[in-house]
Amino acid sequence: MIRLEDLSVAIDGRPVLQGVSLDLPPGRVTGLVGESGSGKSMTALAITGLLPDRARASGRVLLDSRNLLETPEAAMCRIRGSRIGMIFQEPMTALNPLMTIGDQVAEVLRLHRGLDRRTALAQARERLDRVGLPQPRFPLTLYPHELSGGQRQRVAIAMAIALRPGLLIADEPTTALDVTTQARILDLLSGLARDEGMALLLITHDLAVVAGMTDHVAVMQSGRVVEHGPTEAVFRQRRHPYTRQLFAASRHVPARIPPGPATPLVQVTDAVREYRLPGGGLRALDGVNLTIARGESVGLVGESGCGKSTLARAILGLDTLQGGHIRLDGQDIAAVRPMPRKARARMQVVFQDPFGSFDPRWRVDRLLAEPFHLTGRPPDWRDRVATTLTEVGLDPDDARKFIHQFSGGQRQRLAIARALIIRPALIVLDEAVSALDVRVRAQVLDLLARLQAVHGLSYLFISHDLSVVRGVTDRILVMQAGRIVEEGTPDQIIDAPRHDSTKALVAAMPKIPAGWL
Amino acid sequence: MLRYLSSRILSLGLSLLVASALVFSVVELVPGDPASFMLGTGAQPETVEALRRQMGLDQPLPLRYAAWLGAILQGDLGTSFTYKTPIAGMILERLQVSLPLALMALALAVAIALPVGTFAAARRGKAGDGLVMGAAHVGIALPNFWLAMLLVLVFAVRLRWLPAGGFPGWSAPAAALRSLILPAIALALPQAAILARVLRSALVETMGQDYVRTARAKGLSAGQALRRHALRNALIPVLTILGMQFSFLLAGAIIIENVFYLPGLGRMIFQAITQRDLIVVQSAVLVLVAAVIAVTFLVDLAYGAVDPRLRRP
Structure with missing residues (x-):
């Protein structure tokens, strides 16, 4: 049992956590929601004693009545990894690229249990099986670069639960993954919490994830817990104004004017793009047809690797097609290499990462x-x-x-x-709002809607998440394995999906139960 | 691994071939022709003509290159114009000094840089870091001949622990090693300072990586996370510098060789240049270029050993 009592943290004298109190009993899944900078991750770091050097903590973090804030570092090292496990947001970089996954999981066992390498590896095998990475497809000798993001997150989970800790802290564990992978990882986490009787602290900015996963929830704003309690009660009652704001923002649909008569702006016909790989060819685009009309917003949705980004790159002239045509205002722009500047000036792009793209x-x-x-x-x-x-x-x-x-x-x-x-006439938005907090996302979506109305822009929204594109598009295309498998209005796609791939995407969408709203 | 290895070996062979062609053609670029250049302006026309024939300059260029390359492959680097002795033997003799010296200096540099760089990175921003890195700064700025003279004054002249210069030959191994100690230190210190700085900044960067945070969450102490996870990842840029340093130490020791009167490769090349002995220069440069390419090859192999992403496609 872990209990936070009046936990406060200041960095260089500036308070980042103020009087946080929270109970994390075994078997309970607790959600910690709030926007970036609200103190969610700082709470996790304070529990594990990994606060930055300049941070000063007061209050108490009790593990079996022992205050972790006053526990010396050597003793904390014995607690981290054995009593408290932790996984982070970015699975692509969370593993050491130079060590096999077997050795990385075994390291926890060797460190805390003093096992020899062979015994530790045998137990690591068992843990990897438990998190859904079975033999013979996932031998211990694999390196992280040979795994996908979701698989890497499973390895990180295997390390975190290797010693069956009493508390598992998951800090935005699925934010970097696509929806279907997210659903599977969340499933794994709740199964582990149930089977092992672990307390799970799930940190996320996604209210729908909290609704589906957690028993309790604490809402954080500027370093304070402004509201907490059983998830259903908190969600139904929404006592605190900030909770109400978060709810409103997460369900925000910008006011949009439906586009006028359809004049096609971009027409893609029979687009084919093949990549040569060591094990044979990969058809990233396999006969794709797509039309975007002037002033229209089109959503392009699918799992990672389905060809969404390849299609966007082809339209923008960043990649060459091996077959098919792309017409802009009726002129074939895929035929001319490189794409004329005049055509490129008609199309611009906004990427996901607002930190790396400047x-x-x-x-x-x-x-x-x-x-x-x-x-x-x-x-x-x-x-x-x-x-x-x-x-x-x-x-x-x-x-x-x-x-x-x-x-x-x-x-x-x-x-x-x-x-x-x-x-430009067209702006491609490649996961452009995925990394943003709900309230900021709502503002950016409003901005995009307003600019569209003023300038008659067309948008191509690319996302792995149907809930993002639902309120802001006129039409949604679902892509799978290089093909467009379904097309329709947002309501058709989400309420009555026909293709299996669409059904899977809809099923994976985290939802707040209708009765709670 | 096999694919990685074979691609590296192929590139090694190609580089050597290209390098040999370059070295060969550079000699063709001297004004006039090599023979008259080597003999200077006051030479008799008959002497020049004789040397031309001796050097094979009356033959067409591709033929000469083929003959030169063929001879080299059989271990024949030609004959020195000044000393009238086979160049292969001369170079081999000099390498007996230069190679051990370079290896000693490199080993010493690594032995110093590894703990110093790690120490500084672990205490980043604290007094120990500032002190050590300040010292490294001075180490880089110090000219190594000055350091060499200082070492001679202290350890040879005053304390009389080690010889001030000269090389007795490997027939007396202990004495030979003793005579290389001071030059190796003089060569190693500035290199160690560079290496320590590179290691420190690489370590500081890797310690900010997510996987080091993961390691801490697993229960590793800060020191353990640094040694087990950050260090190996930080070695990749260090290896690059190390390869470059070895090439430099092999031939760049010329000043140190002069200070300590060592019969090394650097001094031989320097003398050959002043004596306009083009054949010696050409052969020695080829040997050095081959050494640099071989070291690059070894560094590539080391990359493969350290980084699994390079081994498997």
Whole structure:
């Protein structure tokens, strides 16, 4: 049993956690929800004693009546991994790339139990079987780069539960995974909590995940727990205004004007793209047909690896097709290599990662003006930068700032501004709101809807998550193994899916039970 | 692994071939022709003509290259114009000094840099880090000949522990080793300083990685996480520097060889250049280039050993 009593943490004198109290009894799944910076991860780090060097903690973190905040580091090392297990958000980088998965799981057993390598590996085998990585498909000698994201997260879970800890902390464990993988990992976690009688602390910003997974929930805002209790009661009653805001934002649908008569802007016909791999060819695009009309929002949904991004790259002229045509305003642009600048200037893109898609050494004005190399930089470009900044809800004075001075949501606004500045006809949004908190996401979706109404833009929304594209698209295409397998309005797709792949995507969508709303 | 190995070996062979062609053609670039260049401006035309024939310069270029390469493959590097002795023997003799010296210096540099770089990274931002890295800064800035003279003054002149210079030959192994100690230290210290800095920054970067956090969550102490997880990942950039340093130590020891009167490869090349002995220069450069390529090959193999992502496609 772990109990937090009046836990407070300050970094350089600035409070990041204030008076957090929480019970984590065995067998209970507790959700910790809130936005970035609300203190969710800091709570997890305080429990495990892995706070940054400059952090000062007060209050109590009790494990069997022993205060972990006052436990010396050597004793904490014996507790971490054996009594408290932890998994993190990013499975792609959470494992040591130079060590086999067997050795990484065995390391926990060797460290805490003092087992020899052979015995530890035999037990590691058992744990990997438990998390759904059985022999002979997943031998112990595999390296992390030979596994997918979901499989790597399973290895991380195997390490965390190897010694059957009393508490498992999962910090955004599925945020980086696609919905179907997310559903399987969440399933595994709740099964483990039930079977092993572990307490599970699930940290997430996704209310629907909390609704489906947890018994208890604590809502955090600016370092405080503003509301907590049994999940159903908290969700039904929503006593605190912040809880109500989170709910409203997660279900927010921007006001949109349906597009007028359909004039096709982009037409993709019979697109084929094949990659040569050591084990044979891979057809990433296998006869894809797609039309995007002027002013229309089209959603493109499917699991990772289904060909969504390849299709987007082909449309943007970043990749060559081996067959088929892409027409922009009736002109075949796939036939001409490289794609003419005039055509490229008609299409822009916004990517998922608002941190990685900007050069940190450039100022905002230079970043935003970059697409002008396609059209020639107009003499009034500084005014254009200022206008565009205002349009996306930022200040014209932000033009002289650097990218690190902005939050994630602001950076995504800047990415939209960069796409918008040369007045394209189509903007491809490749998981563009997936990394954002619910309230920021709602604001960005509103912004996109407003810009569409003003400029008559077309959008291609690419996502692995149907719930993201539901409220913001006119039409959804479901893609699987390089083909479009189903097409329809959002309501048709979600309420009456026909293809198996669509059904799987809909089933995997985390949902808040209708009765709770 | 086999695929990785065979691709590395193929690239090794190709590099050697290209390098040999380059080294051969560079000599063709000297003004006039090699023979008149070697003999200087005051030479008799008959002497020049004789040397031309001796060097085979009356033959067409591709034929000469083929003959040169064929001879080299049989271990014949030609004959020195100045000393009239086979160059292969000369180089072999010099390598007996230069190779052990380079290896000693490199081993010493690694032995110093590994603990120092790790120490600094583990105490990043603290006083120990600042002190050690400050010292490393000085170590990089110090010219090694100055360091060499200092070492001679302290350990040879004042304390009389080690010889001040000269090389007795390997017939007296203990004395030979003793005479290489001071030069090896003088060569190693600046290299160790560079290596320690590279290791420190690589370690600091890997310690910020998610898998080190995972290791801490498993219950490893900060030190264990550093040694077991961060260190091996940080070795990859260190290996690159190490390969470059070995190549430098093999031929770049020329100043140190002069300070300590060591009959090494660097001094031989220097003398051959001043004596315009082009054949010696050509052969010695080829040997050095081959050594650099071989070391690069070994570094590539080491990458493969360290990083499984390179072994399997």
